Amino acid sequence: MDKALRKYAPIFVIPTTAAFVIGFVIPFIEGLYLSFCRFTTVSNAKWTGLDNFKYALTDEAFRHSFVFTVSFAVVSIILINVGGLGLALLLTRKLRGTNVFRTIFFMPNLIGGIVLGYIWQILINCILSNVGKPLLALNSTAGYWGLIILMCWQQIGYMMIIYIAGLQNVPDDILEAAAIDGASPAKTFFRVKLPMIMPSITICVFLTLTNSFKLFDQNLALTAGAPKHSTEMLALNIYNTFYARAGMQWKGYGQSKAVLFCILVIVISMIQLRATRSREVQA
Numbered sequence: 103m104d105k106a107l108r109k110y111a112p113i114f115v116i117p118t119t120a121a122f123v124i125g126f127v128i129p130f131i132e133g134l135y136l137s138f139c140r141f142t143t144v145s146n147a148k149w150t151g152l153d154n155f156k157y158a159l160t161d162e163a164f165r166h167s168f169v170f171t172v173s174f175a176v177v178s179i180i181l182i183n184v185g186g187l188g189l190a191l192l193l194t195r196k197l198r199g200t201n202v203f204r205t206i207f208f209m210p211n212l213i214g215g216i217v218l219g220y221i222w223q224i225l226i227n228c229i230l231s232n233v234g235k236p237l238l239a240l241n242s243t244a245g246y247w248g249l250i251i252l253m254c255w256q257q258i259g260y261m262m263i264i265y266i267a268g269l270q271n272v273p274d275d276i277l278e279a280a281a282i283d284g285a286s287p288a289k290t291f292f293r294v295k296l297p298m299i300m301p302s303i304t305i306c307v308f309l310t311l312t313n314s315f316k317l318f319d320q321n322l323a324l325t326a327g328a329p330k331h332s333t334e335m336l337a338l339n340i341y342n343t344f345y346a347r348a349g350m351q352w353k354g355y356g357q358s359k360a361v362l363f364c365i366l367v368i369v370i371s372m373i374q375l376r377a378t379r380s381r382e383v384q385a
Contacts (some may be wrong), residue, residue: 154358186261219323236242
């Protein structure tokens with residue numbers, strides 16, 4: 103029976119492998135090649151070497167988008183993970199109605215990013231108009247914090263579920279031993295619970311990091327980069343470079359930015375995974 107399974111196993115792997123190669127590997131290789139070209143379609147691509155990358159690295163708007171995205175990512179990662187873990191700690195206590203609250207906090211994650219962006223655009227503009235402040239189209243500070251609020255509102259509930267799963271896996275006998283030894287709730291959390299949920303922290307930080315850098319639809323719907331591209335994140339800047347202007351050179355510029363963006367996210371994600379997984383080993 104085992105020999106038969108080993109013999110026919112590749113047959114079941116072929117469909118998934120073919121879909122992965124056709125849907126990801128081939129487009130990725132073509133995109134990498136096109137980042138060195140001027141083109142409007144794949145068939146008329148003309149090799150230009152590193153010209154596209156030189157433009158991307160010297161583009162002031164692209165560099166501003168990078169700084170803005172990093173600032174946004176740092177704040178959102180901290181707030182989302184602290185908020186998600188805090189809710190998880192509250193909702194793992196034996197209180198009435200915890201399942202209802204878990205559902206309520208998770209529900210914003212089910213709403214599409216474009217819809218969320220327009221909903222929060224209306225809400226934030228109403229608040230700004232009532233307090234006599236410029237609307238989002240003219241207020242970069244409000245746009246920045248609007249994106250932070252939107253991201254937190256959508257993502258905290260999702261991270262809460264992961265943290266709840268991690269907290270429920272902490273053995274009760276270890277918690278009882280800590281209580282018998284006279285450990286305070288704060289010491290129990292920092293010395294027992296936190297080290298033991300490091301795998302959950304690794305997952306949540308990775309998800310919030312990648313989601314923050316890849317944020318596009320909420321950015322497009324909420325601010326569209328206004329005013330004057332000051333709230334334009336990396337993904338939106340790449341989109342505007344590629345689609346908002348006509349000409350072969352702009353397609354190449356946009357593609358080179360996309361390649362740089364991909365490399366950036368991979369490098370930062372690998373650094374984060376290495377750092378948090380090392381804490382898991384120590385735990």
